[in-house]
Amino acid sequence: MKSIKDLEAIRQRTLDEVNLRNDRHGIRVVVGMGTCGISAGARPVMMEFVEEIKRRGVKDAMVTQTGCIGVCRLEPMVEVYMPGQEKVTYVLMNPEKVARVVGEHLINGRPVTEYTIGYVEAQEAQGK
Amino acid sequence: MRELSLHVLDLAQNSLTANASRLDILIAVDHKADTLSITLRDDGKGMAPEFLKNVTSPFTTTRTTRKVGLGIPMFKVNAELTGGSFDIESKVGVGTRMTAVFILSSIDRPPLGDMPATMVSLIVSNPKFHFHLEYTVDDQEPFAFDTEEIQAVLGPVPLDAPEVVSWIEGYIREGMDALHGGA
Numbered sequence: 001m002k003s004i005k006d007l008e009a010i011r012q013r014t015l016d017e018v019n020l021r022n023d024r025h026g027i028r029v030v031v032g033m034g035t036c037g038i039s040a041g042a043r044p045v046m047m048e049f050v051e052e053i054k055r056r057g058v059k060d061a062m063v064t065q066t067g068c069i070g071v072c073r074l075e076p077m078v079e080v081y082m083p084g085q086e087k088v089t090y091v092l093m094n095p096e097k098v099a100r101v102v103g104e105h106l107i108n109g110r111p112v113t114e115y116t117i118g119y120v121e122a123q124e125a126q127g128k
Numbered sequence: 129m130r131e132l133s134l135h136v137l138d139l140a141q142n143s144l145t146a147n148a149s150r151l152d153i154l155i156a157v158d159h160k161a162d163t164l165s166i167t168l169r170d171d172g173k174g175m176a177p178e179f180l181k182n183v184t185s186p187f188t189t190t191r192t193t194r195k196v197g198l199g200i201p202m203f204k205v206n207a208e209l210t211g212g213s214f215d216i217e218s219k220v221g222v223g224t225r226m227t228a229v230f231i232l233s234s235i236d237r238p239p240l241g242d243m244p245a246t247m248v249s250l251i252v253s254n255p256k257f258h259f260h261l262e263y264t265v266d267d268q269e270p271f272a273f274d275t276e277e278i279q280a281v282l283g284p285v286p287l288d289a290p291e292v293v294s295w296i297e298g299y300i301r302e303g304m305d306a307l308h309g310g311a
Contacts, residue, residue, distance in 0.1 A: 001302055002295060002298045002299040002302055004278075004281055006295055007278065007281045007282060007292070007295060008281060010282070010285065010289075010291050010292055010295060011281065011282050011283055011285050013291070014285050014289050014291055014292070015284065015285060033137065033138075033141065033249070033253075034138075034141070035138050035198045035199045035202070038129070038134050038137055038138045039129055039130075039134065043134065043137060043242075043245055043246065043249050044245070046249050046252070047245050047248065047249065050248065050252055050290070050293060053290070054290035054293075054294070062288065063252055063253070063288075064252070064253045065141075065249065065252075065253035067141060067145070
């Protein structure tokens with residue numbers, strides 16, 4: 001059983017890391033969690049980002065939520081802000097797509113083009 | 129929404145937008161009365177009577193991107209579909225409270241679903257916000273989880289530190305499962 005005592009141990013263990021985290025140079029993963037996003041499945045996407053970022057040990061990333069991004073039919077949507085790069089918007093996300101985004105984009109700095117809004121909308125325009 | 133816990137995640141956003149500093153999420157299962165009730169109570173800016181009167185209409189929203197808001201209307205409809213009820217009260221400058229009562233045994237009642245995931249999503253996005261969760265099943269000792277208490281133990285370590293997040297998820301899951309609510 002987990003208890004409050006575990007927290008004290010976590011506090012001891014992570015204090016050094018926290019000092020590092022305070023000057024996060026700031027990767028931000030923003031999950032659209034309006035009513036539309038949530039009903040389209042945003043919560044498992046967010047949970048998977050939290051888990052994968054922990055698994056891969058990405059130290060300077062934070063996962064957060066926002067309301068409706070405005071293109072409800074393409075939810076779940078996720079915006080990734082990398083320092084020094086333009087914002088990238090991923091659409092129609094699901095938990096299976098998260099590992100690639102974390103590995104290729106957050107860690108290696110190369111957005112996963114096929115998941116982006118620009119790519120998906122261009123495909124749709126061609127009737128695909 | 130396929131799970132009641134997704135309504136909670138959705139509606140919590142209203143409290144955050146209303147500049148609340150604390151949100152109480154009270155979930156109670158009562159087998160004798162055959163009800164599952166969910167109460168959300170915040171100390172946000174509240175709503176004026178005129179807005180409150182129409183707040184369960186899908187065509188009432190504060191957002192500017194579109195003219196519809198489905199959060200509260202869907203919560204209400206889901207409760208009423210089970211034969212339950214919904215009520216909301218709000219006072220400008222004081223806060224808002226809403227309660228939805230679901231009939232536990234109704235075939236139309238969505239499952240409570242993954243409450244730990246809802247709490248983690250909320251906390252990760254708002255690590256400094258005061259969330260208070262209480263889960264009661266019949267006359268058993270309720271399970272309570274309070275981010276302010278947790279923060280007091282953690283000191284300078286933030287609630288969204290990865291190890292803390294895992295602990296929170298496990299702690300809530302174990303605590304709620306132990307009550308055998310069956311919801």
